[in-house]
Amino acid sequence: MTSEDDPKDPFRLGDDPGWRFADRRADALVALRYVFAALAVGLVVVGGIVAWLAQSREPRDPAVTAEAAVAGVVVVGLLSLVYVRFVPVRLDCRDELALARSWRARSFARWSASGTPALAGLAAFALHGAPALYSLGLAFSAVGAAVSGPFHANLVRDQETLARRECAIALVPALRRPVDPGR
Secondary structure, eight states: OOTTTOTTOTTOGGGOOOSOGGGTTTOHHHHHHHHHHHHHHHHHHHHHHHHHHTTOOOOOOTTSOHHHHHHHHHHHHHHHHHHHHHSOOOOOOSSHHHHHHHHHHHHHHHHHHHHHHHHHHHHHHHHHOOTHHHHHHHHHHHHHHHHHSOOHHHHHHHHHHHHHTTOOOOHHHHHHSOOOTTO
């Protein structure tokens, strides 16, 4: 019995291939996860650069207080989380291709928003000089990434939302189809 015939899995969530990076060209969902992981690794690399730059004793802008820098990062972090979690972006349920395109577009917008607090932390570090500011921004980014990333739990949540909207299209199989620029 395939998962397509499984009455306990009508939306074929069991077809989720996981994070097999070696197969990213064969599966569009794995490729999306590869891009997401690359973005996350990029933020970690920037953290390493911040740690390296923190070794320098160059004077920073004295007009930027620690309180102002922390407040700026926290405000950007909270706004980012509000956008990632609560700004609704409806998924287009006309057909499989429209659903996959709208899910990808929404995901890239949310991933961009979730990375913004780390960038605010980088800017605050550049102005104030405390490397903990980047760590603070990175913490907000990690929460945003957990909420918006292409994790199985998030796919299940999206499928449940689609089902409540009476959309009978299975999200995971739609996302797994190769992206054809001509369609």
